[in-house]
Amino acid sequence: MTARDAARLTLVVFGFVVIQETVMLDIRIGGVHPDIMVLLPIVAGIIGGPGRGATIGFGAGLVADLFLPTPYGLSALVGCLLGFGVGLATVALDRTAWWLAPVAALGGSALYEVTYGALGSVLGQPQMLHVALARIVVVVSVTNALLAWPAMKAMTWGMAQSSTEGMPTSDAGVGSAR
Numbered sequence: 001m002t003a004r005d006a007a008r009l010t011l012v013v014f015g016f017v018v019i020q021e022t023v024m025l026d027i028r029i030g031g032v033h034p035d036i037m038v039l040l041p042i043v044a045g046i047i048g049g050p051g052r053g054a055t056i057g058f059g060a061g062l063v064a065d066l067f068l069p070t071p072y073g074l075s076a077l078v079g080c081l082l083g084f085g086v087g088l089a090t091v092a093l094d095r096t097a098w099w100l101a102p103v104a105a106l107g108g109s110a111l112y113e114v115t116y117g118a119l120g121s122v123l124g125q126p127q128m129l130h131v132a133l134a135r136i137v138v139v140v141s142v143t144n145a146l147l148a149w150p151a152m153k154a155m156t157w158g159m160a161q162s163s164t165e166g167m168p169t170s171d172a173g174v175g176s177a178r
Helices: 002-020 036-065 073-092 100-122 135-144 148-157
Strands: none
Touching: 002 036, 002 148, 036 073, 036 100, 036 135, 036 148, 073 100, 100 135, 100 148, 135 148
């Protein structure tokens, strides 16, 4: 990864953090706000595979944890597992398929929120498994499914060219970082 590629990826993560902490925190759907930081490991796993998904999930999770009152590293752990899992689950699929990003965002976001709540509860935060968990899962999953394609475009731009080499290019799909 070149310095230019690292700077692009940093800008993407920074952009997501700014949008999350300014716009998304003000949006309430049934008392729950969307969480677009969950999209980063999902789209990174689709674009770059399990290794890149895990790495970006861990890094983005550490950044997200700076703004949360939960145990530091919890978002990083769950993001790392999610990025690896999505990358592994999609490695044999046509990554340019129009339906892949929204479906992966829907399922991955739901899995993230449930895992985050369960691990938080195990780590001494029992309030994380409360009755609103189902509402959180629905709001975050649906919102992220709707925002999956813009997130794919941003992450494609931000990831190193080496991670997208060999992938098919198409105007209808993910495309190339070139």
